Amino acid sequence: MNHRDEVREFLTSRRAKITPEQAGLPAGTRRRVPGLRRAEVAILASVSAEYYAQLERGDLAGASDAVLDALARALRLDEAERSHLFDLARAANRAPAARPRHAASRQWTPRPGLQQALDAIGTPAYVQNGRLDVVASNRLGRAFHLDLHAGQEPPANLARFCFLDTERSQRFYADWEAAADLTVAILRTEAGRDLRDQELLDLVCELSGRSEAFRTRWAAHDVRFHASGVKTVNHPVVGEIEIGFESLNLDAEPGLAMLIYSAAPGSDSDERLRLLASWAASTDLPGHPALRPSSGERAP
Known part of the structure; x- marks a missing residue:
C-alpha cells in the first residue's frame, strides 16, 4: 500500500459521499462526479483550493491538527474516520513508531x-x-x-x-x-x-x-x-x-x-x-x- 495513494483515495471517497445539499451549498448543474468538488471542500475547510488539492494528492506532511480538524468537519467524518485521517497524517509527518507485534510470529504463545x-x-x-x-x-x-x-x-x-x-x-x-x-x-x-x-x-x-x-x-x-x-x-x-x-x-x-x-x-x-x-x-x-x-x- 502506497501512503499517498491511501490518502488520496480516502479523501476522494469521503468527498464523494457528501452532496452539496448536505453541506449547505447550492447544487448547481453540470456536475460530472458524485459528491462535492475539491473547491467546495476547500471552502468548507477554510483552506485554499490549491492547498486542498495538494492534500488530496496525498501530501499530508506538515498538515496541522487545526487543518485536519477542519477537513474532518468539512467531510463530515465520524470518529473512526477522523482517527484514520490523523493516523495517515502521522505516518506522513514522521516514520511511524515501531509498535511491538507480539502476534507477528505463528509460534507466539500467550503468557x-x-x-x-x-x-x-x-x-x-x-x-x-x-x-x-x-x-x-x-x-x-x-x-x-x-x-x-x-x-x-x-x-x-x-x-x-x-x-x-x-x-x-x-x-x-x-x-x-x-x-x-x-x-x-x-x-x-x-x-x-x-x-x-x-x-x-x-x-x-x-x-x-x-x-x-x-x-x-x-x-x-x-x-x-x-x-x-x-x-x-x-x-x-x-x-x-x-x-x-x-x-x-x-x-x-x-x-x-x-x-x-x-x-x-x-x-x-x-x-x-x-x-x-x-x-x-x-x-x-x-x-x-x-x-x-x-x-x-x-x-x-
Whole structure:
C-alpha cells in the first residue's frame, strides 16, 4: 500500500459521499462526479483550493491538527474516520513508531498469566491482533468459534474465515454482509495505523486476489472502531445465539485486544451458551482437551 495513494483515495471517497445539499451549498448543474468538488471542500475547510488539492494528492506532511480538524468537519467524518485521517497524517509527518507485534510470529504463545485470565472468564473470550488473527482463547471461546478453528491452522484469522471459507462463515453469521463490511473496515483501520505491517499487506493481497467481495469492500476505504456491539450467530451445535461483545486493549501486550462475549441473563441465548459450555466441557477441542473427571469421580 502506497501512503499517498491511501490518502488520496480516502479523501476522494469521503468527498464523494457528501452532496452539496448536505453541506449547505447550492447544487448547481453540470456536475460530472458524485459528491462535492475539491473547491467546495476547500471552502468548507477554510483552506485554499490549491492547498486542498495538494492534500488530496496525498501530501499530508506538515498538515496541522487545526487543518485536519477542519477537513474532518468539512467531510463530515465520524470518529473512526477522523482517527484514520490523523493516523495517515502521522505516518506522513514522521516514520511511524515501531509498535511491538507480539502476534507477528505463528509460534507466539500467550503468557501463562494471560491464558489463566482467559480461562477464568466464564463466557467465550479470546485475544486477537489488528490483523484479526485469533492468537489465544479460552475453552468456551474455542467452542464458540468452532467453525473458524475447524478450517484453519493456528492462528486462525477471522478475515480469511469470512471471505475464504464462505460456506461456514455465511452459515455462522446471521448477517454475513454486515460481518463482511465490519471485517474489512477493521483491517482498513489497522492499515492506517501502520502501512508498513508486512503481514497485514500480505493478508490484504491474499484476500484481494481470492475474493471479489473483499476487493470491492477494500476499495471503499471504509473504517470502523470495533469496541462493543451485539451480533447474531448460528452455531453448528446449539443454534442461534444473540450475543454482545466488549473489546479491551491489553496494555501489557501492545497491539492485542481481548474480546469477551456474553448473552442477556435469562435469555434463550444465555441458555444456549450454557448448553455450549456443557458440550465443550466433554469435547476434545484443539488445545483444550475434554474436562474428564479425575480418578474415583463419576461424570455428572
